[in-house]
Amino acid sequence: MLLNVHIKNIALIDDANVNFTDNLNILTGETGAGKSIIMGALKIGMGDKLPKDIVREPDKEGFCQLLFLVDDPQVIEQIRDLGVEPSEDGEILITRRINNSRTINTINDMAVTAAKLREVSALLIDMHTQHQQQTLLKKAEHMKLLDKYGRASIDPLKQKVAECHREYVTLRREMDELSMDEAERxxxxxxxxxxxxxxxxxxxxxxxxxxxxxxxxxxxxxxxxxxxxxxxxxxxxxxxxxxxxxxxxxxxxxxxxxxxxxxxxxxxxxxxxxxxxxxxxxxxxxxxxxxxxxxxxxxxxxxxxxxxxxxxxxxxxxxxxxxxxxxxxxxxxxxxxxxEYDEYIAGLSDKIKKAEKAMLKAADALTAERQKQAENLCRDIRDALADLSFMEVRFDMVFDRLPECTANGIDDCYFVISTNVGEKLRPLYDVASGGELSRIMLAIKSCMASEDNIGTLVFDEIDVGISGRAAQKVAEKMAVISRSHQVISITHLPQIAAMADSHYLIEKSADEGKTVTRIVRLSDEESTEEIARLLGGVTITEAVMSNAREMKQMAEKTKKY
Structure with a gap:
């Protein structure tokens, strides 16, 4: 769980110190208020490459600090395997200090590389951005999602295939190197x-x-x-x-x-x-x-x-x-x-045949397990999509076979979908619109969340391209996910903002001749006013305020933690 984010002298942020809570944390703000800057600062804290001129005042230190609380014994053990020791109460403090284009990274006051920082943060937080949902349009990403979903049973089989493939390739390389005519030999x-x-x-x-x-x-x-x-x-x-x-x-x-x-x-x-x-x-x-x-x-x-x-x-x-x-x-x-060339080549050929047979056998076992897990994943995604206003949706995974076995198996698989009655199943990367991609990605994330132990999920405007009933369903799905995971999301939709357990406002203002971005946690009444702004725009009437209050009341009835 992400307890606190402290950002100083980064982009338009002079000094922001935000405490997050359990369940659903929602951030809203005007267009141009700096919502993307907040996500960028989080990525910096997680070890991303530093953008040029990210430090607001170059003569001062840029600072980004993330404080996590880890109570899952399995995650604690994985962090220790990376050479990082959590504090006695399970806290992980990630800090990045930027001075004159030089960066000092520490975890619990121990200096680490940016690569190590990324490895540790990957165990603590999963960030979804608009760019990430575009990965659904890449066929190669579909099998990665499947393997992640079923990793408990798939990973050992993948390892076996990789070992068999390595042995097969080694023998083939030896055969190629030994291939020569009689004179050369x-x-x-x-x-x-x-x-x-x-x-x-x-x-x-x-x-x-x-x-x-x-x-x-x-x-x-x-x-x-x-x-x-x-x-x-x-x-x-x-x-x-x-x-x-x-x-x-x-x-x-x-x-x-x-x-x-x-x-x-x-x-x-x-x-x-x-x-x-x-x-x-x-x-x-x-x-x-x-x-x-x-x-x-x-x-x-x-x-x-x-x-x-x-x-x-x-x-x-x-x-x-x-x-x-x-x-x-x-x-x-x-x-x-x-x-003894002829005898050796004959023996090597026999070894290659046996190695290839073992590799294909391991690959077939991996394919069978992937197909089994794909049935479970697609069923879960169909259920999640139904919750997100996809009526009569069909969602499945097609398995083709590669010409040759690789270290990752012999499968060439991809998702197919039909969102309308009477339409045939077509590859996901060919048919999904922007709004559909947002909901499909949320459905996938909700399924993956139930399978992994990452404590914090971050969504950067997952609601792009949706509105109305679909927006309400997205809000309800995010509330469901937040029952078992801390969720932090930036949104422009009032339906999602109303579902917040903790509501934060990102606003831009002028301070002593400088433009700065601030983040403040809203009270219940302030949250209602912000939802009214999202509903009504510039002029907030009593009718809009009443609508905002009703929306929050309905959200409270929907949430059952």
Whole structure:
């Protein structure tokens, strides 16, 4: 349920803060008062692309905030699956701040992308616009409506078809890639044979390139390394009288003569002995290291040659030895397939036939379920249309078969309708007028509302092209829908306005030299006056007011929440 909409500095809206209620919320206003701006602001809050120059005063922040209350556990779980955590009391606060063409989107104070915002808002609110009802004229949209209506049983079957189709397409693609003449196959087999032999003869091992490169660098730099190590050894060893080893030896001899004269000296003597032992160990290890750096030319050439082989292999088959070994594995498999080409093609053909059979079987099961759900949907729509003054209406769905199965099945289906006695059924996209489309869409929405758990439905002038008795029936149908869903609707019809549980007026006025749009909730008497304006135009007589009061009284009797 949408609790509150707060809009600041958007189009003609300076600052509007609207609290909505349960059931049927109706917005009315003069032509040009800014009703479309309100719908546009709602779309912005739901993540729609920002129109150019939408911010009223560019040097100030544009602000749009929607506060929802969610009490359906299933919807709460779906929102959590999107990575958004509702508050403890089930509130979802969506905010969009627009500064210098940059937008900051948050949900419950957590920054999100516009795409994420759209995903979350789609679980909370369903907006119907005049543009959306034109989708009924698009044949492809009819099956989408059917699938949405019966999604509980249709979605698992659609998923099965998609999986089977994916497997079938993968096998077909493999077959296409393998299709070649005998000469081409022979050339490819010989080339693979050469590559496999070249890699195998290199006898490479994972990590070998790093070891060999380290060894090579050590050899290349051995002369400089040995020269520096020799200098160190001459300083720390025993080669000259001034070397550290000899100097420490003389120091030990001097302290040995006096260590028994004082206990503290004995401790110092022990420390010096440790230093001498450590230095001796260091010199031994340093000498061994220098001995290991003595390479002959043949050993160096062997390491250099091995490094050349490894780098050559990597240059041809992969940037790392892991990639080279993976290339070798794939090449062996490809070589095996091509070496046994006829047998492999026969086996692949058999797999394709089985995959196609499984795909068509899954598609047929999907078709059967769609036809079953289509019967239910069309029956519900017929009942809803009868409530909307479609007398003797016939409404059905035709199922044709596509030439080939797709990931969405093999069905090509569309709605057909007959609105007059004696007329044959014709495609909906060929025969419906603007007023009929409005009522048909409302009928569909009423059927869909009973199947989904979206809490708020928004209708932007669903009453376009209708009047009189049809308008009254539309108002009653909207009241029925609002028993189980919050409904927010913009209208220009008094019949619908009279049915409102909460009535809001959208008005345009001048304020300090600026044109602004305001939204105010009307009292019962103010609502009656607004209905009278819708009935009578500029001059509101007592007779018109009496008619407005009677219309509201009749609406109260009609509504049964």
């Amino acid at each position: 022979s050339r490819k087999v010989e080339f693979l044979k050469y590559q496999i032999a070249e890699i195998e003869s290199a006898n490479i091992k994972t990590g070998e390139d790093e070891d060999v490169e380290h060894q090579y660098n050590r050899m290349v730099n051995s002369r400089d390394i040995v020269a520096a190590a020799s200098d160190v050894y001459s300083v720390t060893g025993y080669e000259s009288s001034s070397s550290a080893g000899n100097e420490i030896g003389r120091a030990l001899a001097s302290m040995k003569g006096i260590k028994d004269l004082d206990g503290e000296i004995d401790g110092l003597y022990s420390q010096l002995e440790n230093i001498d032992a450590l230095l001796n160990d260091f010199n031994v290890e340093l000498n061994d290291y220098m001995q290991s750096m003595d390479f002959d030319d043949s050993e160096f050439r062997s390491v250099e040659s091995r490094l050349d082989v490894i780098n050559d292999i990597k240059g041809k088959y992969g940037s790392t030895l892991e990639e080279v070994l993976k290339y070798l594995e794939d090449s062996r498999k490809e070589y095996e397939r091509l070496s």
